[in-house]
Amino acid sequence: MRVIGSLLALSAFLVMLPCSGQETPATAGFLVWENDSRFNTDRYYTNGIQFVSRSTEDDRSALTRRWLGTACRLFGCGDARFLFSQHSLGQLMYTPGDITVAAPQPLDRPWAGLLYVERQWLLLAPDGASITTLTAQAGVTGRLSLAEPAQKLFHRILDRPRPQGWDHQVGNTLAVLVSVERRSAWPGLSGDLVGDVQLRTAGHWRLALGRIMSYAAGGVSVTIGKNLPPVAPAPPGIVNRLGPLDTICLRRWVQCTLVLGAEARGVAYNLFLEGRPWKDDPGVKPRRWVGELSAGLRLDFPGTRGREHGPWFAQLRAIRRSAEFRAPLPVPRHTVASLTLGTDF
Template sequence: MLKIIRPLFVLILSSVTYVALAEETPLRQNSWGQFIFENDAFGVLEPTDDGYSNGVGYAWGKAPIASFDDIDMPEWVRWSSDWTYINQGDKGNYTLSYAIVQGMFTPSDLDTDQLILDDRPYAGVLLWQVKLRQFDNNIATSLMLDVGVVGPASLAEQTQSLIHGVIDARNPQGWDHQLENEPVFRIESEYLHRFARLALSNQIATDVSFYSQAGIGNLRSDAGFGLTFRVGSGLDETYASINPTASHSANPYGYMSDRGFNWMFYMSAYGSYVLNDITIDGNTFKDSHSVELIHEQGQLSMGFAMRWGSWGILFATLRGSPQHEGQISDTNYGAASISYHY
């Protein structure tokens, strides 16, 4: 994995030499909704059908909002966030978004109904997410909360069976061994700094951003950082939505008020230290199947996004290092989304 990441870092850093930072552009408020579909069969290199197998979700939000006090959000969200670093008053802009996401994790051998001791557990997760973001002068910070459930109550088995039937894939036989029901949560903080930009023409530019995040919870606790390189149009208005992973990717053009044609291509390298991951470690308060977590993890991702009028599409692919001992194939999946802006 390091053989892949090191040259990418050199390429990204070398592109910064002649770059100048861009000025902020006033934005007009824009609402959006987005359907998300992820599947490891869509991986670009050596598609598999294990690990993070399927993901589906719907996200919606409003951007930008000129003041923290103007954000229309539940009182408990305001009470729990107004004393944090997210509340910068009238400085910069804000976004508020929500999402409902479902994830399915399976071992490599889907044809046996026996417990596979040396491979990851069957696990399903159903989450509700709320995310607040503040951005100004090429810097963005965010605060996010995930709450939900792991286990049969997530309905992951039923969703995966339906999806595999539609795409004519193997129907996993081992869901009787999935993790037990357990409430889960995760609190996450993000920091992003777009430190470089180079205009290639009146419409096309490139930029480079540093990204870091840390999260804690029984769902997952980890910290990591990475770099993202982008080329395309509308970059000045969309830098705040950069995320180095394909997972649950939000189309960055949800931030834009312009309904013309815009596009971008991005590449990211990201490394993290994972303290716990319930889908690998097993249930927190009950005995369940588990395997040994690999704490140091790295990943590369690339993707393409575009918007034409009110509609946007995104496709991204991710390839990562092994997440647990004995993992047969590297993490490898693709994500696609379609969004509508109004």
Template sequence: MMKQLPLLGATLLTLFSASLHAGSGIASLTLDNDYFINRDDGYTNGLYFTLYDRSGIPAMADDSTAPEHSVLVSPLMWSMPTERQYGSVNALKFGQSMFTPADLTLTEPDPNDIPYSAMLSLTNSYLVLNQDHADVVHSTLGIVGPAALGKESQKLVHQVLGSDDPQGWGSQLHNELVFQVGRGRIWRHWASELDNMDLLTSLKGSVGTIRSAASSSLIVRYGRDLKRSFGSFLLLDSRTTNPVAVSGEWYVYAGLQAEYVFNEIFMDGNTFRDSASVNYDHSFIGLNFGVAYSWGRSSLTFAVNHSDLLQPSKDRYSDETRYGTLTYAWQF
């Protein structure tokens, strides 16, 4: 089963990508890692490959040929707006996430620290852009536990880098099929006359065994041609990145996020079996900031996420879920 999962994910992405409109496709590779902020614990690594199909963007034209969505988000499409649309994006992401405790040399990890865990997942996000707001639905299916290959991935990377060999993967979460669905909206409240500054707010919610949470964000940006890319901020939580930045624009941004987490499998442990877990503060206020730059048919995005502002450094969850993320995207 473990050897078949990566092949299954690649096969699903191949099937979904067959529906891409000619010339409208974008692909991206995203690396999340706490090494970007000089750490090696908590959310320690994530590697994702994403395919995007878009229409109406970036020209902000009437969207008459919207890309098809997959069966993953079909049950959620009733909640999407039916008024005139100026663009839409269908994003399909396959990847691996890993969480580890602070001390990787312990065979029996600290029971008060974040447990070892990994997840292989497939996410479909569907975004609809309008004149001054955008909406998104997303759905994720995945598996946590040894079948997610976290032990093998981290040991290989640490061997290449010459880092400490992680010893505690024997205590990781058990194999479990997991899911999550979500809905969000972002508003563009203000923009400068030259379209080089704007102010965004968002509301998002998700439910599932992976994570259930509600959040709100305030985002300030400075850059070029910002109107074409504001909706893509709804994709950040699903580890997909800016699907419209391959059009000559650039920007820097800072965002303030307030969030309440109801459940988080990487902290609470397995849903239906006893496993390692850790107590954490379910409320969170954090600062995210980053930069996106595009040239030709490519773009590069770097961001630092979940820099908590209020919780004390001893809080495991808020302190150890900080990470940097680097994405390269290209149009084909």
């Protein structure tokens, strides 16, 4: 428990670490919105929104470098070079299958929300064949997450059914998380398809520990496009190029990249399903093994480049996730749509 407590304290500490001053950082900004309404549902993981600022300037303070160096000695990224850092602010919402019921629903997914800040550091291996992502996240759950007023306002504006059961949500707590992910190219399953169209296959693993959730995950992704980096898919916001347009789309004003993915996850703890430890929170029995499939399309618009910013991009994804908890009645799989919009500055 002392080790876990130290890691959780480190997460909150890393989020607050100062950066050394840089007057003109090169940044990318984007918005990520995830919602299940595109698939005619309003349940489970029903909404997520994230505002992101990403900097390619290495503005890490000496203290940050020491912490990241310690982590990289553990996870084999000590010789990797800094790629970029990322600052995020976001909110997540979870609800049961029927949001119009005001009474407790002990056999369905609990109401829960999270309001969080997050910092990430991405490091690229010397051969360019792997990217390591170190993440520290800290946030609040319960009424402090503001998920209840946010959902009610959204439903009022769009004239949707009013959510009735937020009085039975997972309670207030400081929720923190630290994680590491390694994404590596698989050259044996990569190559050229037709003409300049390329196929890139990459595998990844991820470890996460915290009061939000603790899990281990592994998966694979396949990317089809042109001018692809060795490790694909590249994170949003770093592939806006200055060169001539070269696209697999049928229209010359847009550049397209297709991404397919699969992931399996072994879950030791999930706050949004089990509630806070030793508290009288609503909760259900989680499934310890969860899988998901995803399909995405990234669209870059080179003609939108301006004097103060790079070209705009949009990224569309659909994520299909297996049942995450057990109940007397069958728990359906769940599908969420994700939209990312952004540009660089």
